[in-house]
Amino acid sequence: MRAEDLDIDTLLAADDRVGALHFAGQRAVIVDAAALGALRRELLAALGTAGARALLGRFGHVQGWRAAEAMRSRFEWDSEHAIRDAGGRVGILQGMLRLAPGTGPMTPEGATVDDSYEAEQHLLHCGKAEEPVCWTLAGFASGYLSCVEQRDIVVLEDRCVGRGDPTCRFLARPREAWGSRGSVHSPPGVDAVTDEWETRSPAMRRVLELARRVAAVDSNVLLLGASGTGKDRLARFIHARSARASAPFLALHCGAIAEPLLESELFGHARGAFTGASRDRVGMLEAAGRGTLFLDEVGEMSPAMQVKLLRALQQRELRRVGENHARPIHARVVAATHRDLAAAVEDGSFRRDLYYRLRVVELRLPSLAARREDILPLARSLLAAACARMGREEMSLGTDVEDRLLCHAWPGNVRELENAMERAAALAVGPMVEVSDLPEDIGAPPAARGGSLQQLESAAIAAALERHGGHQQRAAAELGISPSTLYRRLRRGG
Numbered sequence: 302m303r304a305e306d307l308d309i310d311t312l313l314a315a316d317d318r319v320g321a322l323h324f325a326g327q328r329a330v331i332v333d334a335a336a337l338g339a340l341r342r343e344l345l346a347a348l349g350t351a352g353a354r355a356l357l358g359r360f361g362h363v364q365g366w367r368a369a370e371a372m373r374s375r376f377e378w379d380s381e382h383a384i385r386d387a388g389g390r391v392g393i394l395q396g397m398l399r400l401a402p403g404t405g406p407m408t409p410e411g412a413t414v415d416d417s418y419e420a421e422q423h424l425l426h427c428g429k430a431e432e433p434v435c436w437t438l439a440g441f442a443s444g445y446l447s448c449v450e451q452r453d454i455v456v457l458e459d460r461c462v463g464r465g466d467p468t469c470r471f472l473a474r475p476r477e478a479w480g481s482r483g484s485v486h487s488p489p490g491v492d493a494v495t496d497e498w499e500t501r502s503p504a505m506r507r508v509l510e511l512a513r514r515v516a517a518v519d520s521n522v523l524l525l526g527a528s529g530t531g532k533d534r535l536a537r538f539i540h541a542r543s544a545r546a547s548a549p550f551l552a553l554h555c556g557a558i559a560e561p562l563l564e565s566e567l568f569g570h571a572r573g574a575f576t577g578a579s580r581d582r583v584g585m586l587e588a589a590g591r592g593t594l595f596l597d598e599v600g601e602m603s604p605a606m607q608v609k610l611l612r613a614l615q616q617r618e619l620r621r622v623g624e625n626h627a628r629p630i631h632a633r634v635v636a637a638t639h640r641d642l643a644a645a646v647e648d649g650s651f652r653r654d655l656y657y658r659l660r661v662v663e664l665r666l667p668s669l670a671a672r673r674e675d676i677l678p679l680a681r682s683l684l685a686a687a688c689a690r691m692g693r694e695e696m697s698l699g700t701d702v703e704d705r706l707l708c709h710a711w712p713g714n715v716r717e718l719e720n721a722m723e724r725a726a727a728l729a730v731g732p733m734v735e736v737s738d739l740p741e742d743i744g745a746p747p748a749a750r751g752g753s754l755q756q757l758e759s760a761a762i763a764a765a766l767e768r769h770g771g772h773q774q775r776a777a778a779e780l781g782i783s784p785s786t787l788y789r790r791l792r793r794g795g
């Protein structure tokens with residue numbers, strides 16, 4: 302089959318009984334282009350240009366990758382060239398673009414597009430841009446070509462109708478050939494905010510430094526830390542900085558799924574392998590391709606599943622349930638647990654050999670209480686994000702609110718803080734969050750927690766001063782308050 306043989310009749314099928322549409326065998330939904338334009342405007346308002354670009358790029362990447370998988374599995378192609386070119390054809394048949402007359406799909410000189418729905422909608426809803434705006438299309442082409450070529454291809458747009466050029470032009474190169482520009486295009490699974498990870502805590506900085514280093518190599522990583530400390534976020538951070546960044550990041554919560562299902566989630570199954578297995582299914586280890594599989598709460602895995610996972614990781618191959626032949630594993634595994642896995646190994650509930658295989662590198666995330674210097678900066682940025690999501694004006698934290706936040710024990714860590722800020726953004730009446738906008742346990746009278754608020758605050762200040770050898774400016778920075786506030790508290794007798 303050649304790319305030009307693809308037509309809409311071959312690709313689009315309607316199941317009239319249930320009203321479902323399928324495009325290349327995948328369930329598809331027709332969305333009005335103008336509605337997508339309106340969504341883009343909302344995304345830009347909520348996330349800013351960098352956030353919206355990253356998100357739409359990832360969205361496109363997933364679409365492109367899945368389209369390539371469908372092309373590969375459904376049709377016999379005359380050559381690798383043919384399946385490569387089919388990506389452009391799929392984009393045309395999905396109504397996303399039209400190639401400029403006389404030009405081919407992606408050649409070394411790029412692809413010239415004279416009708417991009419994305420540039421059109423951007424102009425319509427957001428006006429003329431300063432930079433190229435066909436983020437979904439660039440993501441689509443990157444995902445498609447990366448899947449077909451099984452290496453990290455990044456497509457960037459260097460001319461765009463959305464910023465006033467006569468046509469749009471897309472250039473494809475391996476990521477490394479782009480140098481630092483390669484990171485402009487955000488791959489899937491990379492949280493826009495994960496890119497920057499602000500922290501004042503020396504312990505957290507050490508963790509991030511190790512994470513950056515471990516991202517560059519391919520070892521398995523085990524993330525430890527209490528619930529809500531950011532293990533999932535750190536796994537994405539590692540993926541985003543690794544050479545696997547443009548391949549998928551998939552997360553599987555091992556504690557939430559019963560064993561037989563977990564096995565099929567992880568390894569996939571063949572049609573008829575068990576009752577209800579009505580079609581072949583690709584497992585997550587396979588679907589992650591050359592990307593990263595994040596195994597959350599790996600400590601909850603049953604002993605039988607631990608054996609199966611260990612075998613797969615040792616042999617770097619998997620067998621779908623109900624199938625005999627082995628398939629290679631290319632994905633990197635990052636595992637996490639809130640449990641004390643070393644103790645679980647000692648008491649026999651977790652296999653020692655699997656533990657060692659998973660924890661080639663081990664990173665331990667400190668609890669929020671152990672990095673108090675992060676509480677206020679995090680609270681402010683989480684509050685700002687919540688306000689942006691809700692379309693509310695930016696808010697600030699009252700001083701007594703800051704006091705309460707600093708003294709709270711945060712058993713639920715950053716997740717608890719995030720929820721508290723979301724609630725505050727929803728409830729606050731004016732531009733400042735008041736104590737009454739906080740959840741009750743955070744706003745509870747200090748006596749209920751033993752020790753007055755002032756005593757707890759004094760203890761926090763004394764501890765910070767001690768850590769910084771009496772240096773007030775550094776202690777204030779760690780506590781997230783200004784030096785003059787610290788000075789006032791000290792004069793008050795704190």
Ligand SMILES: Nc1ncnc2c1ncn2[C@@H]1O[C@H](COP(=O)(O)OP(=O)(O)OP(=O)(O)O)[C@@H](O)[C@H]1O
Pocket residue numbers: 498499526527528529530531532533534535597639679715716719
């Ligand atoms: N440094 C940070 N900045 C902003 N948000 C953060 C940060 N760390 C964690 N979060 C947010 O806190 C929440 C909890 O983080 P995450 O899900 O990564 O924790 P976890 O340790 O994986 O939790 P669990 O073990 O319960 O799955 C998420 O919504 C995450 O985005």
